[in-house]
Amino acid sequence: MKPNKLFNTDDRAVSPVIGVILMVAITVILAAVIGTFVLGLGDSLGDNQPSAQLTSDVDETNQGITIEHGGGDPIPGGEMEVIFTDVTNDESVTVGEVSSGFSVGESVSGQNASIAAGDAPTVDVASGENYRVRVIHVPSESIILEETFQADQSFEMGIFDLS
Template sequence: MELKHLLTTDDDNRAVSPVIGVILMVAITVILAAVIGTFVLGLGDQVQQTSPNAQWNWEVDGTALNVTHEGGDSVEANLLEVTGPSSVTTYEDGSDTIVCNEEASGGNLEWTSATISAGDTCRVAGDAGTDNTFRLIWTAEGGGSSSTLSTYTSN
């Protein structure tokens, strides 16, 4: 008898199902709004830039070391730097970082435009020396990430 009572509907229990459905729909809506709000408001400032995909050629010209953009994505000059041992650079500040978007104190030729594209060259060192490693590093605007675009070890 109890089984028959469970299977028959009772007028007092009919409204329970719609109320639970409404509560579930409201809960799903609130959760979706929170997730969307997090992506729109919280992650909008954190979109990471990807490093440029470009080919670079390192070349020794006499004793000077030059790096040339051979092709691929153009790169903003102010986002590039070349690092190497300060003992082989001709720059008077003694730094081991050479910023290739301005004329260095040693008078070496640097990037000639704000945007580096195929054919642009930067003179990195007056004397590359031997067994010295130089790196061309790209840093995203705001400094959020960086990537080594190319590496050269002198012979």
């Protein structure tokens, strides 16, 4: 073997190959970014659900619901909706919206205020049947709390003001 072949410094073919690989990578990344915004996937990035530990209690005697915030992120006012569902008949009614801010250690409660008016939707709660209370974070459309309970007595659940 000739000594001049041992130390070949001809690297002309490496540069175009690396250039083509970099151009393909940049094109793929740009296509992914543009595709994300065109398909609307970037719109929901800011609407994350809060991480909160909520509990609910249904007061059958006073026909009301109490929701307590046990820990986690504070929830701004107007971002929580409470839905009461008859599990057997799959009949739901939005019983209220928490209009004030909701922080750790706070609780909100409400009692039926609109049943007397007769124009509000209601759910007839029957003794011994199963019912579900859900708290929805409205901006992210996600469930923050979902609890099921069995009614000990019959009453009528309607819309009320949670404050």
